[in-house]
Amino acid sequence: AQSVTQPDIHITVSEGASLELRCNYSYGATPYLFWYVQSPGQGLQLLLKYFSGDTLVQGIKGFEAEFKRSQSSFNLRKPSVHWSDAAEYFCAVGARGTGTASKLTFGTGTRLQVTL
């Protein structure tokens, strides 16, 4: 079974600074990989996903993530953080066996705080 680790529970960055949120997974092959963001009291919003192809994935809101097979990682990055990016971020992995990415395993989340 797959698993995912987000090592940082809470991160604080200054507005305008760069951001990197870490995500490591455990799976026997290349999984499906996702990043979601959740604002307080809201549902999840998909930022980006990786299924195959180019290992650098561009998403919405200026986010990108890079799949590194050798490190079993899928870290999320943004070059310049805005105050509105403050939220909780979830990494998720899905197994390829069924051909669908229906059953995702989520990390425990990283809460991002942005200081002005």
Added chain:
Amino acid sequence: GAGVSQSPSNKVTEKGKDVELRCDPISGHTALYWYRQSLGQGLEFLIYFQGNSAPDKSGLPSDRFSAERTGGSVSTLTIQRTQQEDSAVYLCASSLGQGGPIYFGEGSWLTVV
């Protein structure tokens, strides 16, 4: 509607009562997913529908939980004889095809007292 709609948004129920949670996906989306989010367990997969069939219901925690989808559209998640550990936010998502949950609703907050 424009997005995934869930109702009720909040539900407080007494232990032992049955509850029904409804999800109205984005029109035309064939795939529908139920996830649960709780403080103790984080985000957990419950069930996945493709059309009206459920190829994967492996995440339903017990036989008190059931779900159906009719007309390839609205889905209902039913919890019978609710327990306090059922308290959580129940999230529904939909998508075209099999690319995973793309669009989430705002969730149904269930509190069992």
